[in-house]
Every structure is written in C-alpha cells, then in structure tokens.
Amino acid sequence: MGESQEVQQLFDHMFQKGVAPDGATYTSFINMLCQENKYERALEVFNKSWMQDAGVASFVLSSFILALCKQGNFKAALSVMCNVPSNVENLNSHIILLKHLTDVGEVEMAIEHLEWIRSNCSSSFENIMNEFMASLSTSASLQHVTKLIQYLHSRRLIDDAHCRLGEE
Template identity: 85%
Template sequence: MAEAVVLGDFPIDDDVLNVLVGSVSDIDVDGAAMFCKFMMGKGRFPNTEVLVNLCENLCKSKKGDKMWEIFRVLLEKGYCKNARDYHLVVSFLGKAGKVREAYDVLKKVKKKRLEPDISSYNALMEALCRNDLLRPVKKLWDEMFTSGCSPNQHTYNILIEKFTEMGESEEVQQLFDHMFQKGVAPDCETYTSFITMLCQENKYEQALEIFKKSLTQDAKVASSVLSTFILALCKQGNFKVALSVMCSVPSNVENLNSHVILLKNLTDVGEVETAIEHLKWIRNNCSSNFQNIMNELMASLSTSASLQYVTKLTQCLHSQKLVDDADPWMKLMRNVYG
C-alpha cells in the first residue's frame, strides 16, 4: 500500500513521509531506503530521528553502500547546515566501514570552514582502528591538532585500546603521558587497558607505577583498576607482586573484590597456605571487612577447577575456626567423604 502511494506520486506531507520511513525501517530496511529516496527526490529531508533510525538499521543489515547513496544525495541537496549534521554523516559512515567516504565528508567540513567536532574525529578513528589502518590513524591524529581540535578522553581511549591490542607499549606510554600534559584525566578503561598489557609483557614495576597514578587521581577509579590489576597479575602467576599490592592499598580504596580474586586464584593453583596467611593478614588489618571477604570467597569457590584444593582450604579454615560446621562446604565434604 505504501509503495502504491509513493509510486503513484500522490501529494504527501513531510510528517507522513517521516512516519512511513521510520515505521518501515525496523521491518524492511530496503523499503525504508526507497521511501527515503522518494522523499529526497521531492526536495524534502527526513527528520534527524528518522534518519538515525534508518542508518542504524542499515548498519545492522550491513548495507553501507545503500547508506552512502542516501548520504550522497543529502549532501548534494544541502542537508548539512552545521558541524553537528556533518558529524551524523561521518559517524554512521564510520560505523558502516565506509572509511574513505567518511574522511571525504570530514574534508568538506574543513572546506566550509566549519569547526569539526571531536566526535567526528573519534568516529573516524574508531572506524580506522577496526580496520587496522594505523598509518591513517596517525595521520588523522596530526590533522586533528592542525585543525585546532583537542582530543578528549574518548579519543585517547580509542587509540590506547588499539595500541595495547597491537602490543605497542611505547605508543601507549606516549599517549598516556600526553593525556596528563593536556590535562585530560584517564578513566578506568584507560588504566586497565594499559596495566593489562604491561602485565602480559611482565613489566610489573611499570604497571605498579601506572596503578599508583590511579590512586592519586581518584579512589573509585583506583578500586576498579585494582581488580583488573590483581586479576592480570594472577593470570601471569605473579602472586608475590599481587600480595604486595594488596597489602599496600590505602584504606579509602574499596578492595573487597580484589581480595576475593587473589584468594580464589591462590586456591585454584594450590597455594592454600599462602591464601590462609593472606586471610590472617586481612583479619588483622581489615577486620571490618573480613567477614564480607570470607562470605564472597566461599561463594566463589563453587567455580574452582579442583575440589581437592577447595577441600584443603576449607579444612584449614575450619581448623583456624574461620569456618564453622554449618558452612555449606563443610556439609558438602561430610556428604562426599562420608
């Protein structure tokens, strides 16, 4: 029926056309694209909400070519009036993998002497990184500064995540230092990406220095970073450093989850005596949090690979009167070994 109305060339209000494109977009993206082209052929543009919905569905359907056809017509007919309109085009082209087209649109923004939004650069950088185009990424980074556009936290995170994935620790360190020089505060994502890579490369002292920076910045950020740091150390089998870090964390940093991660990993590899010693340290130094840590630890043991080590830990805890007879693990052991 909609096709008959459109192809019959009946006069239709813009509101009706927008509803037509928007409602069909979720069901038949090809049909919605056809209605959108009809609308543009009449010299009328879809509203922003409808265009965004259509583009999202074209991305999901991996129909970037169709999206570019629509954007090309919109650009020719003067749809983009400001940097925000151009950003919508650049971001969706990047999302659809149309990197060259997105870059060409960004160049048009400069020619029109509009100030490119940092979000446009970020969208294009994400697209380039997804396609492993690192040389163009570096070129775009230089162009961004030449245009007077300063990177934000998201810009750094895009690049740091990609360079950590590639194992380029020197590039990551330069970006990390550059953030501080420009007064851009790293977030949890920045720290965890960098620290995880350093641990994988056995650069524990450097990882510790980065973690200390998070401590001086914000206690909440440091708490999230701490969990990732301890997990990364445990995966590398470096329990000595993990224990040292946990024993030096300031009291204002929430560390319950990190203690549980460390204790669980120690148990999984059979380092039961070390786990017991660390629990004693927690009882002496973090008494207010001790029972919560114990509860979380005992609950986490259900995913342990070795019942033997769990049994050994539970028996040791029972002998130290840290676990009573009513504990589920004690009941289970009585049933299994009875």
C-alpha cells in the same frame, strides 16, 4: 617503538594536557604492561589511578590483580593488595586473589593472606570470607578447596555453614 611505549607516550600526553584517564584506559594499559612482565611500571600506573580518584582505583585494582594472577605473579599481587590505600575499595580484589591462589594450589599463600586480611582489614573480613566461600563452588580443584576449608575450620575462621559451600 613497542606498543606499550606508544601507549605510555599517549598516557603521559593525557596528563600533560590535564586529561584524566578513565578506568578503562588505566586497565588496558596495566593489562598490556602485565603481559609484557613490566610489573613495576604497572604498579606506577595503578598508583596514578588512586592518586586521581579512589573510585577509579577500585575498578582498576580488580583488573590489575586479575592480570597479575593470570600471569602467575602471585607474590606481586599479594604485595599490591597489602599496600592498597585504605580509601580504595578492595573486597573484590581480595576475592579474585584468594580464588586464584586456591585454584592453582597455593593454599598456604591463600591462608597467609586471609590471616593478613583478618589482622589488617577486620571490618571487611566477614564479607570477604562470605564472598570467597561462595566463589569456591566453581573452583577447579576440590582437593585444594578441601585443604583450605579444613584449615580454616580448624582455626575457627569459618563455621559449619561455610563448610557446605553455599548450602543454606
């Protein structure tokens, strides 16, 4: 029996006994599943976390998105982010995803996701943009950041102040 199967049995046993897993338990299990490329199962585990508690799910979501990004599974990460229930805080998760997309040169995907955020999370858009712009100062590729910022500036999604990457 594989390690994730053993953890799955323990996880299921906890639920049978009425013991709710904490954020660390969910996160550890999801990370293990992502490392084994069991993304659908990881999504099922995440869904259990938000059915349990939106606060726990917010913590778990950031770790889930980070694990997907580290595996290079950006399409799955985008899908998760576009389907997160509205009661789950996801600002940090958007920033993690956007930063990883930019760092690996998936600028078009980052732009599409920013457009999605603007359309679907308009009340959080400015906060996400501010945090994302600040995170770019540690980006691995100035070329990717420049391309992203030029596009965002041309679409008036950012102003001249943001183009200076955190200079006030």
